[in-house]
Each structure stands twice: as structure tokens, then as C-alpha cells.
Amino acid sequence: KIFYDHVVQPVLSEDNEIGVRSLSESEDKIKGSFSLMSLFDSITYNKGASITWMLSGFLTEKLFIRALTSYLKEFAFSNANQDDLWTHIQMVVDAQDEVQLPASVKQIMDSWTCQNGFPVLTLNLTTGTISQEHFFNKKNANSTDSYNNTWIIPVSWIRNGSSQPLIWLDKSSNMFPEMQVSESEYDWILLNVNLTGYYRVNYDELNLKRLARLLENDPKVRSYFMRFFLFANRFGYMQIETALELTKYLAREDELFIWNAVLLNLVPENLEGTLKNYEVYPLLKVSPFLLSKCGICIFYSCYFGFLSRVYLEKLFATACWLGLQDCLDLSSELYAKWMDHPEYKIPFLIRRTVCCYGVAGGGEKEWNFAWEMYNHTDSTKEDKDILLSAMSCAKESWLLYRYLQYGLSDTLFSSNCTSVIILYVATKDIGHRIAWEFVTENWPLLSERYGKELLHDVLKDMARFVNTDVQIQELQVFYNTTLEEDERVAATLLLEFTKSENMERRELLIRVANWLQKNVDD
Incomplete structure (x- = not known):
């Protein structure tokens, strides 16, 4: 669960854009030190780890470790490339009969390392057909683009709760007679049940209806299916109303990792400030089962083991964001305890939330304490x-103005902190307007120090709040006086694109609000 949630899931969310590079790059594409340094990223580390995890899964851990041991012994203190690893794995596979592969190890793994992105599999229960296509971050029925990427895919699956032999999909689609189901509503199938496959899964309506009936009774189905529906809704493979109907059972859900997955998708961190501008926020805020479950989950996380506490951070932050009084009171209590006893350590997983709401719930005294501790010589980089971030949570405008002014001082902050402070303030409820006014008023000085990189960062963040032509025109006036013509054109296109995305989000959230109004008391 932890590996999937913290390694596989994040890189799947990143590895779905047009233009994202493949895991393995040919040498002729690496030109200069900048290209070389760009390879040290999440695609290399997280996607590489995810595909290795999948490889270990279909080989079995025993064969994988045997092959890896042989590979490491031969190339110790030497150089190697990925084909050397595939060769050693192939040697181990050829020396046994238990695991049979549909192609050579190199052919299978090259399909994952030498082309970008990953597939989404769609299962049709009536015909038993599985098809694959290149997954992108939004399902567009009107798109005329075609992509011919095909992967050799190991598919683990269960039928009616019983594990089935691994199957392979090595073409765009294939029919598997063993996956044709009967008319019984209790005949169902799940793909990628152990979540080791580096791909997404989509289902037809028949299977969705049958799986939905299992949510309350089968924990294994719940943990898997909630992840599926969140992906399907988020990326356009399922209507939002259908996805929301499946959340009704959450009133009886106590598994923390499921709540963590739900909240990460329902209330993503980069949209917390934005969501407060929409009708959906007050409905979420008064949703009794959401508030009560956040409170229960916090209690469980505090008193149970490590796996429970791993998921505490998002649960606690969401509870405070929704205004759960127990959460706000606990934040104020722990922050006050820290002020009285500076040697006290706020629990790490909730430290960011406690500090933010401790400052937000106080005034100048609480803000000044955060400032004092920031300048404390024993403070770590993470602290x-x-x-x-916490100092940007202040609710009094003058404190935010003062904070931004502090950011201009070479003696109070290092030079790279100014842009961080501006962006932190810009993401807060009352801060985005204050930050924008500060940037426009101080642009000559900021431009001289940081150039247009700072404007790009601020623009990207401020664009989340652009919803009308008037707002675009207001920003355009500023661009006309600060940017060259080609930069103005690019900035305007970015704003128009963001406005379109924001309007699309508003329409979606109106549908969510309408659903909540009808179902919040159910």
C-alpha cells in the first residue's frame, strides 16, 4: 500500500502528458549537461522503481533476486546498461520451467522503458475482450489523435474473489474466453488486483454495477475499486455523478488508507484555496459523514500503529480545512504548547498543518513566534x-503585507526565499490578491533581482484564480508594461487556456454541488 500510494500513484499522475520522455533515452538525445541533469527526475527513479516492481511481480521474487544477484556480481565496480540486466534475467528464466513468458525479457521490458507513458486497459465482460491504448490525462471522445504505442502487459486478475492465472496482453486488443461472465450479478472480475502493474484499468458498465454492490462487503475490492473510481472520474473515464454515487458507502468506511486516497483526489493540495471559491466547499464543510469520519480517522491514527499514522497528514489537514472544531482546537493547543515550551516537538506528520492553523487562529503574537523560531539557529531546513508556509497562513492582511516586505530584505532572508514567500502567500485564502498587488508594485526591484522566472512562477500560481475576461484584462495590462511582445503573446495564451480550464472546473464543481445538495442528508 505504501509503495503504491507514495511511488507508483504519483508517477502515474505525472507520466500521462504528451511530451513526457521515456524511461530510457538514447545517447543522441542527451545534449549537454542540462539534458543530462534532467534525467535525474521522478521518471527515472519512481517510474524505474515501479516497472522494476512489476518485473519482480511477474517473474516471482525468487527468480528476480536470483537474476539480480548474478547481474550485480558480474558488473560490480564496472559499467552496465539495461540490456545487461535483461540478459541476466533471461538466463534465469531459461534455466527453469515454472515461469513462462510470451516474449523475451528484452522485448517485454523495452516496451516499458523505450516508449513514453503507459497504457490503460479496458475490459468488456460480455465479450471477454481486453483492449489497450495510450493513457492521457483526459479522456476526449472527440479527439482525432491516434497513438500506436503497444505494451506487453502482465495482467493479474481475480474472478469472484478467487485468484486466476496471470495472462498477457501483447497486442492492441485480445479476447480471453475465460473472462466472459454469466448473467449472474455476482459474477465479477478485477484486473491488476495486486496493483503491481504499471497501468490503469477501465471497466464497462456491467462490471461497474456488479463491483459497486461489493463495496460494503469486500475489503479487498474496496481498496482497489476506490482507487479505480478516483482515477476514472479524475481523468474523464467516468461521469462525476456515477463516481459520487459510489462514495455513499464511505459513511461506514474506517480504513485509513482508503480515506487518504479519497481525500487526496477529492481535495488535492493545490486546489484547497481554489475550492473555497466554489459552491461545493460549504456543502463539503457541513457533510456530516465527511466531518465525522475525518475526526474518527484522526483518533485512530493517533492511537494505532505506523501504517495508520502514515496516512494521518492528509486526513488531519483536510479536517482543519473543513473547519472541524476538534482539529482546529488541537492545532491551537499544540501550537500554544510549543510557544510555552520551545523545546517541545510537534508530531512531524501534522507539524505543517498545526503551524499553519496555529498562526491562522492567532494574531501578531503567534506570527512573531513563528518568525522567531524560523530564525532559531537549531531550525532544520525542513522546519x-x-x-x-505557516507565516503565510495569517488571517490579518497587514501581517501578510509585512511578511512580503520582509521577503525583500537581503538581511532577513536568503535571496531564493523571496519567490517562495510570494508563492506561499499567493496560495492562501486572502493572500493571492495581496501577493499579486505586491508583485506589481515592486516589479522593478523583483525583476532586477530574479528576472522573468519569478513572474512565470507567480503567473502560473495566480492563473488558478482567473475565471473572467475582466481578470484576464487586468493581468494583461501588467504584462503589456513588463513583457516583450512574444512573451506577452505566450502569457495571454496561458491565461486563456487557464481560464478555459477553470471554467471547466467550475462546471464540474457545480455538478458536484448539485449532487451534494440532493444527497448530503442521505
């Missing part, structure tokens, strides 16, 4: 970042 300093938490406090930089």
Missing part, C-alpha cells in the same frame, strides 16, 4: 520551510 524552516514549514515555518515559511
